[in-house]
Every structure is written in structure tokens, then in C-alpha cells.
Amino acid sequence: MLEARDLAVGYREGIDILQGISLEAAPGAITAIIGPNGAGKSTLLRCLFGLLPPRRGDVLLEGRSIDDWSTDRRKAAGIAYLPQHNSTFPHLTIEENLKLGGWLLRDDRAKLRERMEYVYGLFPILAERRRARATDLSGGQLRMLSVAKELVTPPRLLLVDEPSVGMAPIVASELYDLLVRLPGWGITVLLVDQNITDAIRIAERVYLIGEGRVQRTESGAWFQDHLEEVIREMLQGPVPESPRA
Numbered sequence: 001m002l003e004a005r006d007l008a009v010g011y012r013e014g015i016d017i018l019q020g021i022s023l024e025a026a027p028g029a030i031t032a033i034i035g036p037n038g039a040g041k042s043t044l045l046r047c048l049f050g051l052l053p054p055r056r057g058d059v060l061l062e063g064r065s066i067d068d069w070s071t072d073r074r075k076a077a078g079i080a081y082l083p084q085h086n087s088t089f090p091h092l093t094i095e096e097n098l099k100l101g102g103w104l105l106r107d108d109r110a111k112l113r114e115r116m117e118y119v120y121g122l123f124p125i126l127a128e129r130r131r132a133r134a135t136d137l138s139g140g141q142l143r144m145l146s147v148a149k150e151l152v153t154p155p156r157l158l159l160v161d162e163p164s165v166g167m168a169p170i171v172a173s174e175l176y177d178l179l180v181r182l183p184g185w186g187i188t189v190l191l192v193d194q195n196i197t198d199a200i201r202i203a204e205r206v207y208l209i210g211e212g213r214v215q216r217t218e219s220g221a222w223f224q225d226h227l228e229e230v231i232r233e234m235l236q237g238p239v240p241e242s243p244r245a
Helices: 041-048 071-076 094-101 109-122 124-128 139-152 169-185 196-202 220-225 227-236
Strands: 002-009 018-025 030-034 056-061 079-082 157-161 188-192 205-210 213-219
Touching (some): 002 041, 018 030, 018 041, 071 079, 079 139, 139 169, 220 227
Parallel strands (some): 157 188
Antiparallel strands (some): 205 213
């Protein structure tokens, strides 16, 4: 569904965080991106959503270049982005935050209400506190609200950056269980995560990136079977092959 081709991206002229990243997010699947801090994982998602223009390379949605698309156009095309930090409005209520998440449905009030009730069904604690302001929520509840807000308008592709940040383990486990269900609802997931164990457990395909490049790509099952090697590569980089005689 989504493809990055030879992306070079940075925040300052002449300094690229990503130095030629190429990867694919297969439709109807979860693809995970793992790597050490500073590897460029979050930078990659910002580029894919249109917040950072690439200095080189292309981003394609279903084979079509979207390099010149604004974030609004990408959102309207079904790409949703869940940033690492909470994307909620603190002084608005849960209900008001969700309505903002359904902005594209504002002209169809019945559909908006239907989608909001659907999301409340996924997150009962938000339904119970729908009149509460976001400032009154715990860190885990804020993260749930961030996720819920992106699901009001049904995305075709969800870019997720560190989904379990600030969550208690039991709440994080529930969130990963929700992510696993998304492909069954027609939502492709591209997941950036420091929680390696859960990321490789739920992903069909995993990319290990470091120093701005893809260092390894294998199935999630392969990464689970080689977890010790993966952790070593994250800390030290891949071991170069021995010269052949």
C-alpha cells in the first residue's frame, strides 16, 4: 500500500537523518520499524505523512507518487498519523477531541455519531468519561484518546509512533491487541516501536534501521527467533561478513 524509495530526509540543510531508506507496508498487514534511539524512525513517519519533505527519494501510495501532497490531502486519502506524543487538545473534552478527529465527516452528522459510538465501544473507559476534559485523564487514557481520535474517520493506513508510551503494562497490552485487529478491518498499519518484543510479535514484516539506513528486513517470526542477534545489531550495528578466501 505504501512504499518509500531511497528517502533522504533531515531537519537541517546538508545533514540527513535518513540516508536512503527504502521499505514497503503491505496492504492489510502490520509492518514494524525498530531500531535504536536516533535511528530516524520517527523522522521517517513524519516524512511519510508529509510533515517533512524528502531531499531525495519518493513516497508512493498504491504505486502513485504523493510527494507533492499536503498532509490534508494525505489524510483525506485515508492516511492517519499517531505521533509519539499525545495529539489531543488538553482543554477540550473527550467528546470534543473525538469530534475533531472526525472532522472529515462534519457534513454527515449521523455518520459522525455512528463512528464515535463505534470508537466508544472500542474504548469503554473513554465512553464513561466522555464529558471529562483531557487534562483530567491519566497518561494511559490520553494515549488511548489519541488512538481513538485517529479511528473516528476510518483510515486505510495508520502510521503509529511508539503506541505504548506512558501506558501501564496492562493497558499497553490491550492497545497491542487492538492493533492486531486493525488489518481485519481493512486498516494497514506501519508501526514504529521501541517495544521490540511486542512489535515483532504482532508484525508480519519488520525493518531494523540504524544510522539512517535499513540494516535488516525479515518476517516478524524470524525476528522473534533471533531476538538476541537483533538486540546486538541495534546496539552495535551488523557484524560485517568475513572476507572469503
